[in-house]
Amino acid sequence: MGKVTGFLEYERLEEGYAPVPQRLKNWKEFVITLNEEQAKVQGARCMDCGTPFCNSGCPVNNIIPDFNDLVFRGDWQNAITVLHQTNNFPEFTGRVCPAPCEAACTLNVNDDAVGIKSIEHAIIDRAWAEGWVQPEVPAVKTGKKVAVVGSGPAGLAAAQQLARAGHAVTVFEKNSRIGGLLRYGIPDFKMEKTHIDRRIAQMQAEGVEFRTGVLVGAMPEGTKITNDAKETVTPAQLQAEFDAVLLTGGSETSRDLPVPGRALDGVHFAMEFLPQQNKVVAGDKLKGQISAAGKHVIVIGGGDTGSDCVGTSNRHGAASVTQFELMPQPPEQEDKPLTWPYWPTKLRTSSSHEEGCERTFAIATKEFVAGTGKDKGRVVGLKTVHIELQGGKLVEIPGTEKEWKADLVLLAMGFVAPAASVLDAFGVDKDNRGNARATTDDDGGYKTNVAKVFAAGDMRRGQSLVVWAIREGRQAARAVDAFLMGCSVLPR
Numbered sequence: 001m002g003k004v005t006g007f008l009e010y011e012r013l014e015e016g017y018a019p020v021p022q023r024l025k026n027w028k029e030f031v032i033t034l035n036e037e038q039a040k041v042q043g044a045r046c047m048d049c050g051t052p053f054c055n056s057g058c059p060v061n062n063i064i065p066d067f068n069d070l071v072f073r074g075d076w077q078n079a080i081t082v083l084h085q086t087n088n089f090p091e092f093t094g095r096v097c098p099a100p101c102e103a104a105c106t107l108n109v110n111d112d113a114v115g116i117k118s119i120e121h122a123i124i125d126r127a128w129a130e131g132w133v134q135p136e137v138p139a140v141k142t143g144k145k146v147a148v149v150g151s152g153p154a155g156l157a158a159a160q161q162l163a164r165a166g167h168a169v170t171v172f173e174k175n176s177r178i179g180g181l182l183r184y185g186i187p188d189f190k191m192e193k194t195h196i197d198r199r200i201a202q203m204q205a206e207g208v209e210f211r212t213g214v215l216v217g218a219m220p221e222g223t224k225i226t227n228d229a230k231e232t233v234t235p236a237q238l239q240a241e242f243d244a245v246l247l248t249g250g251s252e253t254s255r256d257l258p259v260p261g262r263a264l265d266g267v268h269f270a271m272e273f274l275p276q277q278n279k280v281v282a283g284d285k286l287k288g289q290i291s292a293a294g295k296h297v298i299v300i301g302g303g304d305t306g307s308d309c310v311g312t313s314n315r316h317g318a319a320s321v322t323q324f325e326l327m328p329q330p331p332e333q334e335d336k337p338l339t340w341p342y343w344p345t346k347l348r349t350s351s352s353h354e355e356g357c358e359r360t361f362a363i364a365t366k367e368f369v370a371g372t373g374k375d376k377g378r379v380v381g382l383k384t385v386h387i388e389l390q391g392g393k394l395v396e397i398p399g400t401e402k403e404w405k406a407d408l409v410l411l412a413m414g415f416v417a418p419a420a421s422v423l424d425a426f427g428v429d430k431d432n433r434g435n436a437r438a439t440t441d442d443d444g445g446y447k448t449n450v451a452k453v454f455a456a457g458d459m460r461r462g463q464s465l466v467v468w469a470i471r472e473g474r475q476a477a478r479a480v481d482a483f484l485m486g487c488s489v490l491p492r
């Protein structure tokens with residue numbers, strides 16, 4: 001364990017942030033990683049409590065007490081070995097994971113949790129800097145071929161595991177760059193894309209082939225889903241050429257708000273706005289970018305995606321940024337005896353909120369207001385009403401109607417399902433939410449109803465988190481390996 005009395009002696013230390021005026025000037029990450037000594041002290045706070053709830057709170061089951069102890073002892077190289085045993089990409093989770101492990105930490109019962117995420121972040125950044133992250137090329141090739149459709153964290157984790165098991169893996173991605181929502185959803189200021197690029201290089205050295213700009217199956221007509229494909233491959237072609245196909249296409253259909261005025265110029269899905277900015281940072285020349293510069297921006301949706309729209313709008317130089325959340329404002333503090341070790345509902349203020357944003361809760365949008373004259377066809381405002389929960393139902397409160405000024409409205413209300421056309425092209429059954437139907441059973445897990453076709457990540461479980469996508473990719477890789485070879489030594 002770390003230091004026996006560490007949790008009594010040391011306070012939790014948060015990672016630092018660059019000052020707001022400085023970070024708003026660019027698209028770079030602004031989190032200041034713990035230095036070696038700080039990480040050691042934070043590792044010393046781990047009590048080695050005996051029943052590490054953090055380990056089961058973490059979706060990839062990171063062996064947290066062990067790496068805390070190794071960092072405390074200064075054995076960073078073994079710390080990254082332990083971390084990589086359960087997590088292919090700790091540099092992604094160390095940056096963007098909401099850290100359910102910390103909610104589950106035993107110290108969190110009556111003190112501040114161990115800063116697990118910041119320790120993970122420090123370990124992997126040091127490992128890359130020291131050159132400890134190297135390709136792991138399989139000694140023996142199996143001669144089996146696997147196609148992975150979609151290159152988000154689920155597809156990448158699966159591809160890496162399958163390549164290390166000796167299979168010839170090809171990743172098909174419709175967009176022009178690899179990474180899924182890591183690349184085109186999460187803004188650069190939360191995670192710079194060089195982290196994906198060096199993993200791609202590692203995976204190529206391990207034998208993974210990446211084919212970008214290739215759509216497998218079909219996209220729905222008139223869709224606003226990002227699609228840079230220049231080539232289409234049919235499911236039949238993949239099924240003929242490969243011994244197994246894993247679908248990790250994410251959950252890309254945005255939830256819409258079909259109120260009057262939805263078709264006005266200036267009303268966009270978050271996932272039209274955010275990918276464009278990530279492309280611009282990557283150096284792409286776009287024909288016309290949705291810009292928040294000088295505009296009154298209203299973001300509808302109080303989650304992570306909405307928060308990313310807030311941070312992006314402020315970097316564009318918006319005149320004002322307001323965020324609406326349909327549900328009532330949650331409490332500032334959770335009731336720990338009631339919620340621990342589970343993820344609590346409480347008011348969460350992101351770094352983007354701190355950069356400037358008015359937040360309004362319990363509010364429903366009734367109409368987008370159309371402009372006149374030179375603004376004809378454009379959105380110039382919003383009509384709203386406040387609501388409250390009555391008997392489990394959201395009810396409008398009379399007399400709370402209000403009109404807001406808005407010249408850019410971003411819809412960030414989550415995602416309803418994967419593009420049905422992709423699953424339909426394969427003939428894959430859907431569950432009642434429209435996700436690919438596949439179980440996570442140990443026996444035959446991640447298998448769909450179609451022979452040798454598997455599904456994992458957001459495409460199977462619905463909109464979720466990077467860490468869950470990595471878990472599903474790893475587990476699906478084991479299922480595919482067992483299907484191809486009769487058994488698998490890949491981790492469960």
Ligand SMILES: Cc1cc2nc3c(=O)[nH]c(=O)nc-3n(C[C@H](O)[C@H](O)[C@H](O)COP(=O)(O)OP(=O)(O)OC[C@H]3O[C@@H](n4cnc5c(N)ncnc54)[C@H](O)[C@@H]3O)c2cc1C
Nearest residue numbers: 150152153154174180181216249250457458464465466469
């Ligand atoms: C704006 C935003 C911010 C987020 N922030 C966070 C965060 O901070 N922390 C966190 O943990 N999670 C966050 N999430 C959620 C997280 O990004 C997702 O849960 C995760 O990326 C899902 O991984 P995936 O591999 O299943 O799918 P995705 O990342 O969605 O990747 C799917 C890929 O498949 C490709 N594809 C789809 N269909 C086809 C096809 N037919 N042919 C070829 N390619 C195809 C897509 O182009 C895409 O690249 C965020 C999501 C969004 C939208």
Ligand code: SF4
Nearest residue numbers: 058093097099101117
């Ligand atoms: S991946 Fe997420 S839940 Fe797991 S240890 Fe890291 S921060 Fe915690």
